[in-house]
Amino acid sequence: MTSELVPGANAPLPGGVVVLRVAGAFDVSALVTGADGKVGSDADFVFYNQPRAAGVRLRGDTLAVEPARLRGGACRVTVVVSAAEPGTPLGRLPAPRLEVTDGSGRTVARFAPPTPGPETVLLLAELYLRPGTGWRLRAIGQGYADGLAGLARDFGVRVTDDGGHTPPRAPHARTATAPPRSTPPGHTSPPTAAAPPVRPTTTNPPSPPSPPSAWPATTRPQPSSARPATPGPRPPVGPPAEAPGADDFLHLVNSARAQAGSPLVALDPRLVSAARSHVRAMAEAGRLGGEGRDGVSVHQRISTAGYTYVTVGEHLVSGPRSLAEFVECCLESARSRRTLLDPALRHTALAHADVGHRYWTALWAAPLTPDALSRTAAEVLALTNAERGRAGLPPLAEDPLLTAAAQAHCADMVARDFYDHVSPDGSRPWDRAAAAGSRMRTIGENIACGQRSAAEVVNGWMNSPGHRANILKREFGRLGVGFAGGGRAGTCWTQLFGG
Numbered sequence: 001m002t003s004e005l006v007p008g009a010n011a012p013l014p015g016g017v018v019v020l021r022v023a024g025a026f027d028v029s030a031l032v033t034g035a036d037g038k039v040g041s042d043a044d045f046v047f048y049n050q051p052r053a054a055g056v057r058l059r060g061d062t063l064a065v066e067p068a069r070l071r072g073g074a075c076r077v078t079v080v081v082s083a084a085e086p087g088t089p090l091g092r093l094p095a096p097r098l099e100v101t102d103g104s105g106r107t108v109a110r111f112a113p114p115t116p117g118p119e120t121v122l123l124l125a126e127l128y129l130r131p132g133t134g135w136r137l138r139a140i141g142q143g144y145a146d147g148l149a150g151l152a153r154d155f156g157v158r159v160t161d162d163g164g165h166t167p168p169r170a171p172h173a174r175t176a177t178a179p180p181r182s183t184p185p186g187h188t189s190p191p192t193a194a195a196p197p198v199r200p201t202t203t204n205p206p207s208p209p210s211p212p213s214a215w216p217a218t219t220r221p222q223p224s225s226a227r228p229a230t231p232g233p234r235p236p237v238g239p240p241a242e243a244p245g246a247d248d249f250l251h252l253v254n255s256a257r258a259q260a261g262s263p264l265v266a267l268d269p270r271l272v273s274a275a276r277s278h279v280r281a282m283a284e285a286g287r288l289g290g291e292g293r294d295g296v297s298v299h300q301r302i303s304t305a306g307y308t309y310v311t312v313g314e315h316l317v318s319g320p321r322s323l324a325e326f327v328e329c330c331l332e333s334a335r336s337r338r339t340l341l342d343p344a345l346r347h348t349a350l351a352h353a354d355v356g357h358r359y360w361t362a363l364w365a366a367p368l369t370p371d372a373l374s375r376t377a378a379e380v381l382a383l384t385n386a387e388r389g390r391a392g393l394p395p396l397a398e399d400p401l402l403t404a405a406a407q408a409h410c411a412d413m414v415a416r417d418f419y420d421h422v423s424p425d426g427s428r429p430w431d432r433a434a435a436a437g438s439r440m441r442t443i444g445e446n447i448a449c450g451q452r453s454a455a456e457v458v459n460g461w462m463n464s465p466g467h468r469a470n471i472l473k474r475e476f477g478r479l480g481v482g483f484a485g486g487g488r489a490g491t492c493w494t495q496l497f498g499g
Helices: 146-153 245-260 268-284 298-304 323-328 335-343 370-390 399-414 428-433 454-462 465-471
Strands: 003-005 010-012 016-022 026-034 055-057 062-065 074-082 098-102 107-111 121-128 135-144 159-162 174-176 307-319 349-357 358-366 443-449 478-486 490-498
Touching: 003 010, 003 074, 016 026, 016 121, 026 055, 062 245, 074 443, 107 135, 146 268, 146 465, 245 323, 245 335, 245 349, 268 298, 268 307, 268 349, 268 358, 298 307, 298 358, 298 454, 298 478, 298 490, 307 335, 307 370, 307 478, 323 335, 323 358, 370 454, 370 465, 370 478, 370 490, 399 443, 399 490, 428 443, 428 490, 443 454, 443 465, 454 465, 465 490
Parallel strands: 003 107
Antiparallel strands: 010 135, 016 062, 016 098, 026 074, 055 062, 074 121, 098 107, 121 135, 159 307, 174 443, 307 358, 349 358, 443 490, 478 490
């Protein structure tokens, strides 16, 4: 018999694997905790960038939990949902609906919580061990106002949103294909429908965002500890500081980089300005995030400060009180460590601000140069042709006219803060190709935002049917690649195909 649960109700769970599915435009996460209500390590947080833990596996919108295989001492698994588009209030979306099945697919429970309000995170349900009885499911449906980062802080952890997670928005990719050029002017078909969002494929701990990239261990709050949607007054934010000892910061990070064989980094005043601006925005909002309450992302702050980049990373951290503790925090997880040690990076900056506790922003970047742009485009072309080769297709040739159009579209998306195949002036991919002087009869376009490398963006495109179809279209013979750093998500990419 299927149990239809209401908030606070519980139901027994069968032995073996339990499958929990939440359909819709949501990200599903899980926290594994012990009798003390605390997670044991970063590995106890399961989300789209870290989809596995002992006894827990996440695939898309489905979470599989096998209680007998949980790590030692675990007695609770809390299921959390948030909007797939970070920062979106859950009240703007259809209410999530949880369906719980056993290993054979038989439905054992359902739960449809009341429609949330302005909260961005929902504590949906929990699996818990009742001594002498076994594992049970409890429906919660408790909204949480401060997002995943605030939830993690209230779980009693240092929260890191670093280098390449969380872009502030989840990376997306879209595809468009035009009909042959011989179609009469004014009657060209519109681009194909946008493909679903493409997330980064890394499996390291968050940058939710982005986010994402390691969400360190957290403790589970009781529902009554959830923060209200309208927080009370906060202590005044002190003026942001460049860093408590910039020379000491450089010494610590460059010592670590030297041991890893990476070149030393230097402070850049433009990055310092961006770091100071962003850390103050986080402190004033009282939460970590790649975007402040003013709607400006950390990447836009970097661009506004006058720094154009080909590679960028960030550590957004709350909690550490000393410089040494902050650097140690940045070296804790694999993803965070990779950002700090990335040999491609050349410049850095650090700032902090205090409001009850301390917020930190560290920025890392490599400047955009003509050579760096050419190398990035060449890598996208090479990876694209490798995929075509595996499919038995001839390689695409680099096309300078398509390249100029693709590069201009990336720069335009960053400058005018939009993300679409159709520019604000109404121009479409084939219009832009023609304006650049191209006479290709058929034009196709893939765009993406937020990915931090050529490998990541090509992999994302190949994992999406619409983009894959463009890459593997036999009729295409030429390709232009564009890239621009900046914008809300940090990067914009364009592939413009011609045939």
